[in-house]
Amino acid sequence: MDNDLHYEIIKPHKPLSDFVDSFWFLHNQSDSNKETTGLPDGRVDLFLFQSPTEPFRIALLGLGTAQHESAVIPANGLMFSISFKLLAIEYIFHDTISDIVNNGKLLPEGFWGFTKDDLQDFDLFVEKATKKIQSLLPKDIDKRKLKLFELIYVGKGAVTVKELSEKVFWSSRQINRYFNQQFGISLKTYCNILRFRASLEHIAQGKLFPEENFTDQNHFIKEIKKFSGVVPKELFKNKNDRFILLSTLPRK
Template identity: 25%
Template sequence: MISKQNNIIVSPKQPYFVMAASRYYKAVVMDYGISHFYCFQNDLSENSVIAVPDGSIDILFCCDEKEPYATICGTVLQPKIVRNVKNYFFGVRFLPGQSFKFKNIAMKDFVEHEVPLLDVINDNALFEKITSSRDFNYQIQTFMTGYLKFYTTSQASDKYVDLKKQMLQKINDTGGQIKVKELADEAGYSVRYINRVFSEEFGLSPKLFCKLMRFQHLLSNLNDFDKDIYDTNLAQLAIELGYYDQSHMIKDFYELTNTTPGKYVHSLKEKEYKKRLIVV
């Protein structure tokens, strides 16, 4: 499958977490700033797993009976090995670039960091309800009940809300194939202003964010390959995704995953990625 450059939806993916779980359940939302909910049981032998850049924030709940915890995880900027604890996890992955107004922390503080949820959102009841359950639907409903009020308040108090939506829409529509000058021209602001607002509100420069979105779009395409991947596939895909050439695409992919597209597709098949991922 080669992507068509229209109706693009960049949905953030962490494929190595799927491959490290026996079953990985996903409930797609694509609204209210949320990409999807997920849950998985880590019961395999892998002691570590790789997180890849996705431009997104996750809230991850570890539902351990004795020592539950919840963290807000910002995007990594390069592949990062994280400990793979055997337990049941429930997570919320937000849409790329989705930002919130917290009183004591800026979006840039989440980038490449994990922050305890209760240090940012003082809601012990929500924490206890979610971490004491292993019912995926109940956890989703519980989270949304508490989250929608916060989301509405956050949107209403955000003076950049319309500008951010416009910029993110353009980046999403192009799969990251847009220059900062084009974003500025579309919005009617200077490049300097767009760079400042983007960095303050999302914690990343627009150039870097676009790079991560193009990478995530590339991941989506590779995940859909049903047959072996050849140089002709990669060359065509590189052109369609806006890379200079195949070498440029492979270089970027290696930088963000520590592997090549060909080896990545092989891993998907070897680990039976599509069988482990269950969309509900």
């Protein structure tokens, strides 16, 4: 990654890992703004953010279904984030994110007890966030939904709606209604996003042919371009670390 951008990630342990993908921070250590392109990754992010020119704020970013251009990381801007899996929306937030697809919303300062002081120490932020989420863990979870998401994540999206429906004993129609009402997209779209995300790990290694479940090379290129705006070769080049998500992955 660009030497001016400092990135660190921490993965949670069970039982948080059913609801939380990761804790991470991104710090623009330079005195100039960094223009980036965001890529869909199938996660829902809660951000704490502040820069010398912008006030402290907390925001929730919904699911992305396409690249979003010109996401600027301000000079000396600092961002701490919790990336959530979809099960957290219903069971931790007790809410829906169908209204913020490709968008986000500001949360009140003090949400979950977070303040600008929490941006002083990432490890303490993770500790505080972990304790808060642990206090919100549900006692009972619909076993169909727990199994559904387990299969989706293990398969990295490379599974059909029909297969999932048969394995969790929940009709395809009901699953899609749940997804659209709760998250604002269909299950098939979500699985395609996860497959795209998994493909980024291979592209970062210079593997520009499908490693995941794509029909053929043309299908692979078409899907990568649909979600990123560019073909795999351009993604791999990642000029100026434009694609932050790709920059965080190990390269060959």
